[in-house]
Amino acid sequence: MSNKALVPEAKNGLSRFKNEVAQEIGVPFTDYNGDLSSRQCGSVGGEMVKRMVQEYESKIK
Template sequence: MPNNNKLLVPQARAAMEQFKYETAQELGIQIPQGGYMGDLPSRVNGSIGGLMVKKMIQTYQQQRAGQ
């Protein structure tokens, strides 16, 4: 199944994939070999994405607070 997500900064694709794996590991979720996550329940994928967004917002707030 193709990945239809379009990044605003295409050069960040590898970094975002790494971020996804790190976040899943932090949650104790094992990503299947090969990286295909379509067989994981939507609740699991949602928790990974939700934590990623939370971390991105936190980073942005910290950057803004430091200005």
């Protein structure tokens, strides 16, 4: 599978969203996140997916 982004313009938006979510749930994201646990990083990703699904569901109802 290619490592090329399907929509390159979305990269900055997703990065801002990730940092916003991390800040809201108290995970200290920086440019280097090697000192964070898998649980911390996973909680950010999980919360992002949860919010994206909620947004999508609210638009289809």
